[in-house]
Amino acid sequence: MATRIIHLPKYSRLSCLVKPLTISARTFATATASTNPPQFTTLSVDDRTGIATLTLNRPPANALNALFMGEIQRSITDLEKENCRGLILTSSSQRIFSAGLDLKECYKADVASLEGLWCALQNLWRTLFSTPLITVALINGHAIAGGCMLAVSSEYRIMLPNFKIGVNETMVGLAVPSWLMDTYINIMPSRRIAEWDLTSSRIYSSESALKAGLVDELASSKEEALQKSAAFIDSFSKRTLMARAITKQQFRAEILRNFEQNRQHDLDIYLSTMQKPSMQEFLGEYLQSLDAKK
Numbered sequence: 001m002a003t004r005i006i007h008l009p010k011y012s013r014l015s016c017l018v019k020p021l022t023i024s025a026r027t028f029a030t031a032t033a034s035t036n037p038p039q040f041t042t043l044s045v046d047d048r049t050g051i052a053t054l055t056l057n058r059p060p061a062n063a064l065n066a067l068f069m070g071e072i073q074r075s076i077t078d079l080e081k082e083n084c085r086g087l088i089l090t091s092s093s094q095r096i097f098s099a100g101l102d103l104k105e106c107y108k109a110d111v112a113s114l115e116g117l118w119c120a121l122q123n124l125w126r127t128l129f130s131t132p133l134i135t136v137a138l139i140n141g142h143a144i145a146g147g148c149m150l151a152v153s154s155e156y157r158i159m160l161p162n163f164k165i166g167v168n169e170t171m172v173g174l175a176v177p178s179w180l181m182d183t184y185i186n187i188m189p190s191r192r193i194a195e196w197d198l199t200s201s202r203i204y205s206s207e208s209a210l211k212a213g214l215v216d217e218l219a220s221s222k223e224e225a226l227q228k229s230a231a232f233i234d235s236f237s238k239r240t241l242m243a244r245a246i247t248k249q250q251f252r253a254e255i256l257r258n259f260e261q262n263r264q265h266d267l268d269i270y271l272s273t274m275q276k277p278s279m280q281e282f283l284g285e286y287l288q289s290l291d292a293k294k
């Protein structure tokens with residue numbers, strides 16, 4: 001699908017409202033900046049509605065590596081500049097929305113690659129979480145860990161039935177970073193449940209995720225989910241876009257500030273955990289167990 005960029009009237013330009021965050025040199029060094037055409041995503045924009053659909057397309061599992069995350073991040077930034085109104089994030093797979101971080105790239109990787117991966121995750125999260133665009137995750141498959149992060153960083157979640165969603169971070173031996181904890185708490189009805197979920201690596205079915213408030217709606221097909229996503233974005237009239245974007249920004253500002261203050265520390269924790277021999281040993285076994293399912 002070709003990328004088409006729409007031009008909305010000047011008053012709907014939202015990107016100018018967002019006070020730029022202080023971006024460290026590291027961000028630029030690791031943002032996988034490239035002029036290459038997208039490899040793992042397709043982006044389409046409906047000229048009539050101003051709604052963009054970004055489709056994740058890195059088979060088989062939409063596992064998040066640095067290049068893929070950089071691509072998603074850049075698409076969001078481009079859409080902001082071009083005055084797009086809303087963004088629907090979905091998957092080309094009929095089974096997997098995203099399986100989270102690419103664990104195959106965490107296994108026996110050198111420090112520079114691990115650092116590139118984690119910084120790309122940080123940068124993608126910051127862009128998605130802080131965007132003034134109205135964001136909907138159309139979860140048409142399993143959404144695990146980093147996949148769940150994409151969903152909970154969005155403002156609204158619509159999921160198809162019979163899939164799994166959740167954060168199994170502690171189970172794989174990684175602590176949930178505080179900024180992602182905050183992101184999860186931000187959408188869950190209770191902090192207590194959020195703590196329970198994240199400490200116990202709880203994985204929900206679509207149906208139980210709806211009951212728990214982790215997702216907002218279920219849809220029986222992707223078509224229905226697309227309609228519901230558009231209806232959510234359309235529920236905000238053009239007149240309210242600026243006010244809502246500023247209000248969203250205010251709600252999320254403290255989480256973003258905490259992240260900026262701790263991002264180096266957060267990276268250090270990830271690097272030291274990943275380089276532990278026991279962690280690498282576990283990863284090798286875990287990857288084998290995924291393969292053994294066949």
Ligand SMILES: CCCCCCC/C=C/C(=O)SCCNC(=O)CCNC(=O)[C@H](O)C(C)(C)COP(=O)(O)OP(=O)(O)OC[C@H]1O[C@@H](n2cnc3c(N)ncnc32)[C@H](O)[C@@H]1OP(=O)(O)O
Binds near residue numbers: 063101105293
């Ligand atoms: C809000 C807080 C968020 C905190 C996030 C913190 C930072 C993020 C950390 C992470 O994301 S760590 C990654 C954790 N992810 C997992 O543990 C998922 C593991 N995968 C699965 O459980 C299952 O694959 C699935 C997603 C439930 C799908 O199951 P299904 O049976 O449909 O497919 P599979 O045959 O298992 O997998 C297909 C294919 O994909 C490969 N694969 C799966 N997951 C990953 C992965 N994370 N990284 C790399 N590759 C993955 C799997 O090996 C198969 O490959 P092939 O054998 O077909 O080549």
